[in-house]
Amino acid sequence: MKASKIPAATITRLSIYSRALENLLTQGGAPVVSSKRLAELCGVNPAQIRKDLAYFGQFGVRGVGYYIKELLFDIRKILGLNKDWNLAIVGMGNLGCALVAHQNFAKQGYRFVCAFDADPNKIGHKLATGLEISPVQDLIEVCRETKAEIGVICTPPERAQEIANRFYQVPVSGILNFAPVQLQTCEGCKIENVDFTVKLDNLAYYLSMS
Amino acid sequence: MKASKIPAATITRLSIYSRALENLLTQGGAPVVSSKRLAELCGVNPAQIRKDLAYFGQFGVRGVGYYIKELLFDIRKILGLNKDWNLAIVGMGNLGCALVAHQNFAKQGYRFVCAFDADPNKIGHKLATGLEISPVQDLIEVCRETKAEIGVICTPPERAQEIANRFYQVPVSGILNFAPVQLQTCEGCKIENVDFTVKLDNLAYYLSMS
DNA sequence: CCTGCTATGTGCCCAGAATCACAATGGTAG
DNA sequence: CTACCATTGTGATTCTGGGCACATAGCAGG
Ligand SMILES: NC(=O)c1ccc[n+]([C@@H]2O[C@H](COP(=O)([O-])OP(=O)(O)OC[C@H]3O[C@@H](n4cnc5c(N)ncnc54)[C@H](O)[C@@H]3O)[C@@H](O)[C@H]2O)c1
Ligand SMILES: NC(=O)c1ccc[n+]([C@@H]2O[C@H](COP(=O)([O-])OP(=O)(O)OC[C@H]3O[C@@H](n4cnc5c(N)ncnc54)[C@H](O)[C@@H]3O)[C@@H](O)[C@H]2O)c1
Numbered sequence: 001m002k003a004s005k006i007p008a009a010t011i012t013r014l015s016i017y018s019r020a021l022e023n024l025l026t027q028g029g030a031p032v033v034s035s036k037r038l039a040e041l042c043g044v045n046p047a048q049i050r051k052d053l054a055y056f057g058q059f060g061v062r063g064v065g066y067y068i069k070e071l072l073f074d075i076r077k078i079l080g081l082n083k084d085w086n087l088a089i090v091g092m093g094n095l096g097c098a099l100v101a102h103q104n105f106a107k108q109g110y111r112f113v114c115a116f117d118a119d120p121n122k123i124g125h126k127l128a129t130g131l132e133i134s135p136v137q138d139l140i141e142v143c144r145e146t147k148a149e150i151g152v153i154c155t156p157p158e159r160a161q162e163i164a165n166r167f168y169q170v171p172v173s174g175i176l177n178f179a180p181v182q183l184q185t186c187e188g189c190k191i192e193n194v195d196f197t198v199k200l201d202n203l204a205y206y207l208s209m210s
Numbered sequence: 211m212k213a214s215k216i217p218a219a220t221i222t223r224l225s226i227y228s229r230a231l232e233n234l235l236t237q238g239g240a241p242v243v244s245s246k247r248l249a250e251l252c253g254v255n256p257a258q259i260r261k262d263l264a265y266f267g268q269f270g271v272r273g274v275g276y277y278i279k280e281l282l283f284d285i286r287k288i289l290g291l292n293k294d295w296n297l298a299i300v301g302m303g304n305l306g307c308a309l310v311a312h313q314n315f316a317k318q319g320y321r322f323v324c325a326f327d328a329d330p331n332k333i334g335h336k337l338a339t340g341l342e343i344s345p346v347q348d349l350i351e352v353c354r355e356t357k358a359e360i361g362v363i364c365t366p367p368e369r370a371q372e373i374a375n376r377f378y379q380v381p382v383s384g385i386l387n388f389a390p391v392q393l394q395t396c397e398g399c400k401i402e403n404v405d406f407t408v409k410l411d412n413l414a415y416y417l418s419m420s
Numbered sequence: 421c422c423t424g425c426t427a428t429g430t431g432c433c434c435a436g437a438a439t440c441a442c443a444a445t446g447g448t449a450g
Numbered sequence: 451c452t453a454c455c456a457t458t459g460t461g462a463t464t465c466t467g468g469g470c471a472c473a474t475a476g477c478a479g480g
Contacts, residue, residue: 007437008412015411019390034457043392047439047460054459062445062458079411080418094308099406101304104390110410150413173420174413176406180229180314182253190416192409196309196386199402200320201225201289202218203360203384206400208290210383217467244427256427257469264429272428272475422480429474440463448455 010052014075016042017049021072034065086113088148088172090163091155092122092133095178099152100127113146118159136163143170150174157181164191220262224285226252227259231282244275296323298358298382300373301365302332302343305388309362310337323356328369346373353380360384367391374401 020041024033039046053059056078060066076082087105089096092115099105100112116136117123123135134142143151151167153160153175160179167175168186175191177183183191230251234243249256263269266288270276286292297315299306302325309315310322326346327333333345344352353361361377363370363385370389377385378396385401387393393401 009437011412011415012408014415015408016392018411019407020392023391036457041392043395045439046457047441048437050457050459051438058459060458061447063447063456065457078415080414081411083418085410085414085417094311098304098308104407105410108407108410149417150410173417176409176413181233182226182230182251185253190413192413194404194406194409196404197229197314197318198222198225199386199404200295200315200318200360201228201291202221203386203400203402204290204295205221205224205288207295207359207383208293210398219467246427255469257430257471258467260427260429261468268429270428271477273426273477275427423478424480425478426476427474428476430472431470432472433468433470435468436466438463438465440461442459442461444459445457446455447457448453450451450453 006055010055011079013042013044013048013052014079017052018072018075018079018081021068021075024068025072031068032061032065033068033071035060038066081109084109084111086111086147086149087152088112088114088116088139088143088146088150088167089152089154090116090136090139091153091159092117092125092127093154096152096154097127099154100129100131110150113148114142116142118155139163139166140170143167143172148172150176153177153179153183155179216265220265221289223252223254223258223262224289227262228282228285228289228291231278231285234278235282241278242271242275243278243281245270248276291319294319294321296321296357296359297362298322298324298326298349298353298356298360298377299362299364300326300346300349301363301369302327302337303364306362306364307337309364310339310341320360323358324352326352328365349373349376350380353377353382358382360386363387363389365389 020038035046035049039049059071059074087110089112112131115131115133116139117133118136122133125133149172151172153163155163157179160181161183164175164183168189173189175189177191177193180195180197185191230248245256245259249259269281269284297320299322322341325341325343326349327343328346332343335343359382361382363373365373367389370391371393374385374393378399383399385399387401387403390405390407395401
């Protein structure tokens with residue numbers, strides 16, 4: 001598939017473009033946007049946008065620009081957001097609960113279909129969304145029942161690998177990992193790490209430079 | 211300064227190396243580590259590690275490897291983590307509270323010195339750490355009093371720019387932004403975005419490809 | 421003291437990504 | 451119908467970053 005030829009950075013930017021387009025839509029205004037204007041909103045080079053889109057086809061009208069609504073639809077389709085995705089989350093602590101409570105995910109088509117914790121006090125507890133916390137021992141079984149496709153790890157770092165291994169057995173096809181460890185990968189399962197500390201460290205570096 | 215010649219990716223990796231080194235330290239074992247072993251732990255190429263470090267000097271012993279404790283110290287110094295950093299946080303909702311409750315930040319020398327919200331019900335409330343939530347109107351004043359250096363934005367996206375503008379006035383020298391918007395930048399203030407949705411979108415793309 | 425081994429430090433090369441610049445083209449106005 | 455304008459789509463160019471491979475240097479053992 002041509003997928004392999006497309007830079008990862010392009011995919012990340014597509015996601016950012018889609019958010020800017022959503023904002024333009026809700027704000028109303030002209031139904032078209034030029035690559036120049038969109039570039040300003042996203043903080044990138046206009047040619048970059050045109051080239052990113054060119055990987056997937058032709059979406060604009062020369063001399064006019066891009067029809068916002070159509071482009072948004074096309075980008076979401078490229079990103080695979082024209083379907084809902086089922087998420088399983090493990091570790092219902094501070095962060096885990098914040099994620100499940102977050103509205104935007106549902107709006108984008110990401111649904112939490114099961115939640116797990118190891119703490120007996122939490123198991124059985126119902127979250128605001130109606131989701132009930134299951135014991136982590138049942139992870140594989142429940143994930144299969146609920147057809148989870150993406151796993152989200154919010155446990156302490158020393159438990160993360162063990163949870164990942166179980167996800168591999170389900171199997172899920174992707175993992176979003178919030179624990180600050182480098183997970184061992186597994187054929188057929190794509191991992192994305194979200195790491196706040198790394199971002200803070202970056203800031204610290206640049207600030208102590210200047 | 212030579213800073214500008216160093217790839218941003220290098221700084222990010224340094225942060226990851228430092229975490230791996232911390233793990234090695236607490237686990238005990240040999241006091242030295244080779245670039246090969248460290249590379250395995252971090253999921254990168256050994257030459258990459260040596261090259262990253264070479265930007266800043268010579269830290270290893272040929273034929274032996276790197277002394278873990280010393281290297282960790284040196285990397286933390288490079289990253290500017292040999293001092294504490296004062297953080298100001300705005301928006302004490304689900305995410306904001308999770309961040310303040312998080313132990314790791316304090317361990318790394320990141321201290322929350324003030325917290326703000328617009329909700330009258332939250333103002334005056336004391337967090338577990340003893341930190342009291344201040345009204346967002348007082349942001350500039352309180353940030354100056356508490357010597358905040360880095361701002362953390364956890365408000366809804368439509369409020370984020372307005373908060374950033376106030377941070378610019380303090381001024382803080384860096385902002386960690388969790389709201390899914392592209393903030394307008396300001397000379398002298400470095401911005402880092404943490405964006406979960408983008409990561410999920412990346413997953414969605416790769417999963418719908420294969 | 422000398423020899424051999426091992427892992428670092430680094431010059432060189434290659435790949436991929438960002439930017440530039442221009443030709444192609446749809447829309448519009450006269 | 452024609453000519454002009456604005457903005458896209460894309461080939462060419464530049465630049466940055468990653469990986470290879472080897473020379474270099476410290477250590478250990480005899
Ligand atoms: N909270 C933050 O702001 C923040 C920031 C950066 C990184 N993180 C990382 O995110 C993760 C979670 O952070 P948190 O603040 O929510 O921690 P937390 O302690 O509030 O929550 C951890 C949860 O995981 C559960 N758990 C522990 N072991 C488990 C297991 N084996 N199986 C299933 N569940 C288990 C615990 O019962 C608890 O509910 C940690 O790895 C942390 O380092 C958190
Ligand atoms: N919770 C998540 O998992 C998650 C994930 C991705 C992104 N985000 C983003 O992080 C931000 C916060 O998310 P959350 O889940 O904590 O939302 P939340 O609604 O729980 O909290 C938002 C808080 O901001 C406060 N606030 C609103 N306007 C304010 C203002 N002008 N000044 C100061 N405070 C103000 C509110 O009173 C509230 O306490 C949002 O931008 C959200 O999109 C959150």
